[in-house]
Amino acid sequence: MPPTMRRLRPAAAGNGMKYGLRLFSDKLDRLTFSAYFLGAVVPLVALAVVVERFALPTMSARNDALGLIAVVVSAAMLSLGSYLVLRRSTRRTLSRMDRDNHRLTSLLRVSTRLAGVQHVTDATDTAAQCALEVTSSSAAYLCVAGAENPEPAMAAAAGEGATKLYEQVGSELASMASFAMEGARPVVREAQGETPHAIAVPLPGERRQIGAIVAVRTASAPPFASEEVDGLATLAALASVALLNGDLRDSQRNFFSHVTDIIVTALDAHLGFHEGHSERVAQLANRMGRTIGLDDEALQRLHFAALLHDIGMLKLDRSQQMNPRTCDKHTLLGSRMLGRIRLWKDVAPIVHHHHEWFDGSGYPDGIAGEEIPLEARVIAVCDAWDTMTSESSYKSAMTRDEGIAELEACIETQFDPELVRAFRALVDAGEV
Ligand SMILES: [Fe+2]
Helix, strand or coil: CCHHHHHHHHHHHHCCCCCCCCCCCCHHHHHHHHHHHHHHHHHHHHHHHHHHHHHHHHCCCHHHHHHHHHHHHHHHHHHHHHHHHHHHHHHHHHHHHHHHHHHHHHHHHHHHHHHCCCCHHHHHHHHHHHHHHHHCCCEEEEEECCCCCCCCEEEEEECCCHHHHHHHHHHHHHHHHHHHHHHCCCEEECCECCECEEEEEEEECCCCEEEEEEEEECCCCCCCCHHHHHHHHHHHHHHHHHHHHHHHHHHHHHHHHHHHHHHHHHHHHHHCCCCCHHHHHHHHHHHHHHHCCCCHHHHHHHHHHHHCCCHHHHHCCHHHHHCHHHHCCHHHHHHHHHHCCHHHCCCHHHHHCCCCCCCCCCCCCCCCHHHCCHHHHHHHHHHHHHHHHCCECCECCCCHHHHHHHHHHCECCCECHHHHHHHHHHHHCCCC
């Protein structure tokens, strides 16, 4: 093949007008053309053959023959025109389906992102980011209103220069958010001069609108389409659920944090001789947990278990605490107390096993090695270290070297060797 032909071919494929009318380019076009060919072209050709064979020979007048040919050609042109209209409408439908599919995929992605949020702040930031994606906006804001402040105020912004833009047109956007909340429906405003296009959709709450999502697009861009308004309204519904979930989770964390604080204070007062012990064990366990690479969920479990590891002591009076036979029951008592609380169910086994020994000679179950939950093995090391190196009403504190020597003397019997080594590294690094 000559070199010029090789150069022409790709260009001809990409520019049909230059190298001939390109009637079809993809699968759907080819299907449409096939339907047109079988339904219109074949019958037309057959008609032309019939006319040429049987009708024209019988006509004597030249004008009659030309008239018949003109009718056949007109029918052919009409058929071709119908095909082109059909092709155009098919392409439009395809393009709309493609956009809807893209929007649906975006909303699914958004839904997954919002379902995973843990805090209200995560929910507001994620919703503002998602608004950019759903509407192809240049800036998006999430505004919330509360019982104390019924006027919506910006809680999160997304998009380059979004904060600066809010300083310029924030009051107008807040008014739109307010209107959307009052009317419980979207408010759309087209650009005027330098003022950008904007949409505000309300965030539905249980009893009232809790805020609004506002999306902004520069004045030079096309106005928001109705599908974009619908997409943003769907996002607002998803964001509302995420905000309520985030608020519920924040409330739970707040409740557990303060209730734990109250329990730990009561425990310190009840024991009377190890003031601050639970708090210190929790701090040590947190450092250990991060060193050995526990994930956030395990770290949270470890934190509560370390704070509450001796909670069972609350059920023992002073004489029972001083008697080893009855004192040992605090692990069982503690795990029973926590096991009844659904959100602390995972913490109960750690508290249950925090006095097991690595060689199986501990209590209450005498399990050994990795049978003992990892968090319980971590607490065992931290508990022993704090007990040895803190002064109490009945003993003086060991030095760091003495404490390390004691831990290392109990490797393989009482403690997990790997964890003692990790703990020693923290002590040597000055982190304990
Ligand atoms: Fe204990």
